[in-house]
Amino acid sequence: MKRFAYLFAGAVLAAAPLQAQVLNFEGVNATYPSGFAFVNDFYNGGISSDGTSGTDFGISFSTNAQAICLNTIGVSCSNTSRGGLGDPNSQRGGLFFLAGNQTFMNRAAGFTTGFSFFYSALNTGGSFSVWDGLNGDGNLLATLGLPTNGGTCPGFNAGFCPFTAAGVGFAGTALSVSFVGAADQIVFDDVTFGSITPGDPNTVVPEPSTVVLMAAGLLGLGAASRRRRSQL
DSSP states (O other): OHHHHHHHHHHHHHHSOOOOEEEOOTTSSSSSSOOEEEOTTTTTTSOOTTSOOOOOOSEEEOTTEEEEEOBBTTBOSSSBBOTTOSOTTSSSEEEEESSSSEEEEEEEEEEOSEEEEEEEOSSOOEEEEEESSGGGOSOEEEEEEEOOOOOOOTTSOOSBOSOEEEEEEOSSOEEEEEEEEOTTSOEEEEEEESOSSOSOTTTOOOOHHHHHHHHHHHHHHHHHHHHHHHHO
């Protein structure tokens, strides 16, 4: 009986979803306000190009991944801002890329259940995909289109503002995510793995836009799957 209890407890723990962990890109830049800094191994036990370090989540990024300085009241350091919305501790830095058409996030230990973030795309939309291999390799677990959503936030002097929530759930274990879009045209923040809702799961409420985007992503993935079957 005791052996059965141990086995049961182990099965419950194995089935439990990974606790959501959030990357808010605060502190990647050594000072605020400042321009841009490469993320490098900031979340992987190392340092950013500015020599700063963050929590070691075992997460690495492509060499083109950068932290952008976000505008706050009275401070203009880019054309991007959270507009005072969302987590007040996530107002000064976001993720973007200035070169290429995509950047990757890898977590070799894997993550499950879901993936989400907030984003802003003023002129050109983008997409993201979740993979069971590193650097966008292996099997596609989920994908989602990201339409343009930028506008203006009075008082923040930013066109890339406000941000919209987006997220997907998936089966299996993911090792990487590809963020796709035109260079210098899409910004991400509060990147969250292990949850379909971005940010702190105890305080962030899913926006209606999140539900719409999730549905669109799932429909797109299903259509792609049907096309592949019809070609076989």
